[in-house]
Amino acid sequence: MPSRSRPFIALMLVSLLGGCLALPQVGFMLGRIALSSMGVENVRIGNYHFSPGLEDIDELTLLSSGLALAGLPVNIDLPLAMTLPASAPPIELQGFDWQLQVPGAEPASGEVDEPIQLQGGEPATVTLPVALEPAGIDALASRAERVSSLLSLARQLSRRGELPAGSQLSLTPTLPAALDGIVTAPTLILDIGEQTTSAPDTVPVDG
Numbered sequence: 001m002p003s004r005s006r007p008f009i010a011l012m013l014v015s016l017l018g019g020c021l022a023l024p025q026v027g028f029m030l031g032r033i034a035l036s037s038m039g040v041e042n043v044r045i046g047n048y049h050f051s052p053g054l055e056d057i058d059e060l061t062l063l064s065s066g067l068a069l070a071g072l073p074v075n076i077d078l079p080l081a082m083t084l085p086a087s088a089p090p091i092e093l094q095g096f097d098w099q100l101q102v103p104g105a106e107p108a109s110g111e112v113d114e115p116i117q118l119q120g121g122e123p124a125t126v127t128l129p130v131a132l133e134p135a136g137i138d139a140l141a142s143r144a145e146r147v148s149s150l151l152s153l154a155r156q157l158s159r160r161g162e163l164p165a166g167s168q169l170s171l172t173p174t175l176p177a178a179l180d181g182i183v184t185a186p187t188l189i190l191d192i193g194e195q196t197t198s199a200p201d202t203v204p205v206d207g
Helices: 005-018 024-029 059-064 143-160
Strands: 035-039 041-045 046-050 074-083 092-095 096-103 110-111 116-118 124-132 168-173 186-190 203-207
Touching: 035 168, 035 186, 046 143, 074 116, 074 143, 096 124, 096 186, 110 124, 116 124
Parallel strands: 186 203
Antiparallel strands: 035 074, 041 046, 041 074, 074 124, 092 116, 096 110, 096 168, 168 186
């Protein structure tokens, strides 16, 4: 594609992303997206589901299923609310990459590749399917220890119904290929409970 066509296409894509936003304003508006966690839902290990606050789960039954459970992660659904300021023009995201750090668990990451429509002042809900493994699980020698660590993490998440303090979620919006190198997508950070230091090219968001 001739290079002279690139700015024209980029401007057309900007009009789709944010109405009449100028190119520099696109990155600025993306950085103003507010993130808020809506809790943790559907905590499970394989076919075993943990209701919030459930304390009387039959651990013996789960431990006897260690062959099936020991290699599985703790799966959760993590709904998020993404909101533009009320005065902001609408923006359509092409998706985003995400990274999640939870105390007591190995870091997790993934991507959302579906378009997300954002209207000023109106929260849009996106649910992340997250798979977590207890920190250091690979170093545990026995199957019983691995299952016990999985149960401990699942219990913690289901009992709280939310990410524990010290958790951090970061999102980097995906831009159309024609905007690559023209607009820099900011990284949005959601800290849960405790504040952590953000990298210079990130945009911190209070939880």
